[in-house]
Amino acid sequence: MICVTIARETNDELRRSWESAAESGATLVEIRLDYLAEPVDWTLLLRDKPTPVLVTVRRTIDGGRWSGREQERRSLIVEACHNGADWVDIEMDIAQELPRTGISRRVISFHDMLSTPADLDAITDACRAGDADLIKMAVMAHSLNDALRLLDAVARSHSISPTMGLSMGDWGQFTRVANARFGQSWTYAAFDATASPAPGMITFADLKTIYGYNRISSSTKLFAVIGDPVSHSKSPLIHNLAFQHHQLDMVYVFLRISPADLDGFIRRMTDWGFAGLSVTIPHKETVIPLLDQVDPLVSLTGSCNTIIACKNEGLRGYNTDLGAALDSLKEAVGGGAQALIGKQVLLLGAGGVARSLAFGLNQAGAKVVITNRTHQRALELAREVGVEVADWADRNRVAGESAIIVNATSVGMHPKIDESPLDSSSIHAHQVVFDTIYTPEWTRLLLDAKLAGAVTLSGIGMFIRQACAQSQMFTDGLEPPLGSMAKALRLTLKSA
Numbered sequence: 001m002i003c004v005t006i007a008r009e010t011n012d013e014l015r016r017s018w019e020s021a022a023e024s025g026a027t028l029v030e031i032r033l034d035y036l037a038e039p040v041d042w043t044l045l046l047r048d049k050p051t052p053v054l055v056t057v058r059r060t061i062d063g064g065r066w067s068g069r070e071q072e073r074r075s076l077i078v079e080a081c082h083n084g085a086d087w088v089d090i091e092m093d094i095a096q097e098l099p100r101t102g103i104s105r106r107v108i109s110f111h112d113m114l115s116t117p118a119d120l121d122a123i124t125d126a127c128r129a130g131d132a133d134l135i136k137m138a139v140m141a142h143s144l145n146d147a148l149r150l151l152d153a154v155a156r157s158h159s160i161s162p163t164m165g166l167s168m169g170d171w172g173q174f175t176r177v178a179n180a181r182f183g184q185s186w187t188y189a190a191f192d193a194t195a196s197p198a199p200g201m202i203t204f205a206d207l208k209t210i211y212g213y214n215r216i217s218s219s220t221k222l223f224a225v226i227g228d229p230v231s232h233s234k235s236p237l238i239h240n241l242a243f244q245h246h247q248l249d250m251v252y253v254f255l256r257i258s259p260a261d262l263d264g265f266i267r268r269m270t271d272w273g274f275a276g277l278s279v280t281i282p283h284k285e286t287v288i289p290l291l292d293q294v295d296p297l298v299s300l301t302g303s304c305n306t307i308i309a310c311k312n313e314g315l316r317g318y319n320t321d322l323g324a325a326l327d328s329l330k331e332a333v334g335g336g337a338q339a340l341i342g343k344q345v346l347l348l349g350a351g352g353v354a355r356s357l358a359f360g361l362n363q364a365g366a367k368v369v370i371t372n373r374t375h376q377r378a379l380e381l382a383r384e385v386g387v388e389v390a391d392w393a394d395r396n397r398v399a400g401e402s403a404i405i406v407n408a409t410s411v412g413m414h415p416k417i418d419e420s421p422l423d424s425s426s427i428h429a430h431q432v433v434f435d436t437i438y439t440p441e442w443t444r445l446l447l448d449a450k451l452a453g454a455v456t457l458s459g460i461g462m463f464i465r466q467a468c469a470q471s472q473m474f475t476d477g478l479e480p481p482l483g484s485m486a487k488a489l490r491l492t493l494k495s496a
């Protein structure tokens, strides 16, 4: 169940927002009385309730806004019980001083806005001792391990009595979706993105539509994109769309993992219910030694962007980036499988994507020239692949002589959208210019190329194709809804 949290300054606004949440399908609403800038009007708020309600008056130390006297706050909680609140939230440390009264059930809560404490079991025990119908822990995570530790503690406590746990911040944001997989009673959602009362809280609309939260159960298979940072990723949007299209019992979240936590997580990913992962910066290379088997493309490129947990065979790594980039490029150049043979390609960059492309373009018969801001990296990559290298300072001249230009640097990516790795004068008609960047779709480089009359190709096609190839692996070969995935991606990029 999703509990929609609504925080407003007046009783009127609070009631109206609650009514519209109910119209949008909310079945439980938390009203945050600590945000009210006027006295509580119980009659207006609780008469003919639009949905069952949880009443909360949060203190500032717990992330709330209550600025009045503590005695007054406690009186409000008691009044809520006598005015028909279905649930009240009472903090662990005062729970024993506020005995059960009226018909309201009690959420006994613990908040730590700064860290995930070491003694989580002691905290759930103390909440239980406060006469809890539901124990809630909301704590700040500073690593994926913090979030996993919380989930472990919640599972231990939940086996005794109903317990839920939410990790705040983007390290723990996945717990707001995945907690349903672990049998927890509900998750909290913000009614609107602009008034989110807790760090990392997802909106009601996104939880319902992107994640299909109400369909998640203990049998749901988990998938994720792992990276650091990763909260900007559009992968949950498009992968969940594919899962929902086929009505599969699967959900896809994002997981921020630091390099230090990667090993520990990968080894336990199936214990946590993860059946597959997309891998992004900075883990594409470092994850490879942690896998049981890798596809030949991973061995060739040294880069893995997909992990599948195979029954009885452990974890297998794949690279869907390269096929996606080459297919997009061949389509733009024309001429099918032979499209790239003998064509000079200037490859800008020597990072993860450039590395895969260098091997793939070379194998497809192109005459590759690598250039990179850090020349040493270009030299090493060119030597490894067996292709040419050009000085970064000479890139505009080489670009002018090349049939195909591929930008695999991050120059021109959001937010520095006015930058381009090349002078506009080095691009001409009859060239194909491929920018792997997809935020924005039309980079400065591609706009210049279009103006010069060149054929242009953005990173969107590559992104969608690599995601479709992953989706087929995640879903045992089902055809992903490519058109709607591309449309959803473009829409969300436009509104960002």
Ligand code: NAP
Binding pocket: 281, 321, 348, 349, 350, 351, 352, 353, 354, 372, 373, 374, 377, 407, 408, 409, 410, 411, 413, 436, 437, 438, 459, 460, 462, 463, 464, 466
């Ligand atoms: P990476 O490993 O971090 O490599 C970044 C590359 O950009 C390096 O060659 C780096 O040069 C260069 N660079 C960064 N800032 C620069 C600057 N100010 N001037 C010149 N060069 C600069 O990243 P990656 O994973 O390879 O990603 C590269 C690009 O591919 C990104 O733009 C990303 O958006 C795109 N991408 C697209 C898709 C897709 O599906 N379309 C998927 C993944 C990535 P140094 O070696 O000198 O640092």
